[in-house]
Amino acid sequence: MDDVRPGVPAGPIRVVLADDHEIVRAGLRGALDERFDVVGEADDAEGAIDVITARAPDLVVSDLHMPRGGGLAVVTACATICPIVILTVSEAERDLLDAIAAGAAGYLLKTAPIDEVSAALVAAAGGEPVFSPSLAALVLGEFRRMARSTDSNPLTGREREVLQLVARGHTYKEIGSDLSIAPKTAENHVRNILGKLHLSRRSDLVRYAVEHGLD
């Protein structure tokens, strides 16, 4: 663990857990070690937004499918307050891309080993995008579809390279040495890619709304 990372607060990371299954929250609470301090819990999206606004935690771990709005509503409302990591069993691509595009710091599968989850959560609290290989592949596929339908790929060649390496299971450090760049630069590429995804998804939504006459 790297405590001098900028943005990581001294002392334990204050976490809010949002999941409609009590047993999942209990499991997660038990599994998080002394690096974390669970300061609030919620079992639906509205509750989560209230708790996050009230407690201003360092990190939120949220399920994707919850009553009253789901993880997407939480991300949309609170992404500016602190990093939000989606912890889900879902592999439903649309949901996931929407959450990431809305500003989630990353997503993890509930089946991931617990030490991997907590390592990723520490990284996320430090502002590092938690970008799993499967998410990278999803995003890569999304941009590819976009490129085919609009004839212009918003990704630079280097960003594509980074994305592909993450999808192949490389860490930022490995990507850094593969491409002879600093790990931090690789991380920044990922951040930019997510930003572009965010923008293009948003303009997609606007286009959709205009075409279908929604307001």
Added chain:
Amino acid sequence: MLKALAVARWVTWLWMFGVVFVSATRTVDAPRPNDPSGADTALRHPLIASVCVVLVLLMAVAATVSIRSSPERLMRPTFALAEGALALLLSAIDGWVFDPGHVFETSQSLATQYPLIAAASLGLTFGPWVAAGFGILVGPAEWLAVELNEFSDYSLRHWFSLLATSLFFGAAGALFGWLATLLRRVEGEIADQRARDEVGRVLHDTVLQTLALVEQRTASGDPELAAAARDADRDLRRFLFGAASRDRHSLESAVRSAVERATSHHDIDVLVNVIDDGCRAAAAKQHALAGAVGEAVTNAVKHAAANRIVVFVETDDAGEVFASVRDDGVGFDATAVEAGHGISGSIRDRMDAAGGRAEIVSTPGAGTEVRLWTT
């Protein structure tokens, strides 16, 4: 489709009513000698014509009522057969109801569009073959009408017209039947998908959550239970999101099943990422690539003592495929193996035989990556 047919029935009935009404009231310049009605109209048998109009009206009413109460009644064999019989009857007595000189002279007939409706109805109920057979019968029925109309001055043109009628209605019947079959298949698929989504949602919210938790909590204490939970999780997932909905012939499913075969009986974390849309590589190349991926995963499982394997497959802009199989295992001295025999042989052979290539990158202690290209 049923609604459209019901509307068509009404239109046909109106048209038929119009034809009969106009014919019944129209006075012909010179009353024909063999007109039994004695009246100077174009109709020989106005009463029969009226009965026919009423019959079609009854069909239209019955169909419209059924659509509201029980649409499945319209798909019953009896209804469709009745409709077919009525259409043939109307076509056949056309020449008898009207005055001689009616056939081949005017496009107005007693049946008007009814054979077309019957063809659609039969197609919907029995499929393309029966409907096509019915359509072919419309020609002979019209020939009967011609005979009943006391027409005898046949020329090639007339036979050709009758043949064309058979062909037209036969083709129409086949088309309607084919469309109906297609429509039904799509409806079935949509219903299946809905059911699967619903089951998926429920299982996702309950069973998968629990399995994930069991897996996580037992990982250190009870590896056997953890493995059982992981297997159940994988199978359920494959059922919900994977094989059931995936195209069985896609590159993705070929790669996934190769990986599954290589890892069944092994407790290892394998991640498979496939972006296969736009793939234009030849089937043989895809097959070779999937096989080589399976081989590489088997090697990683057996020899590398890996904890985690990441499989990545991507299609490039030209539609060719790149694949990478990467493990975090012990690795080996790649140069020594490159030189000759060894575990990389069968992977390389597969790719070479299909016109692709393979590259193996490994460092002792730092895992192995097998890279494959279809070009």
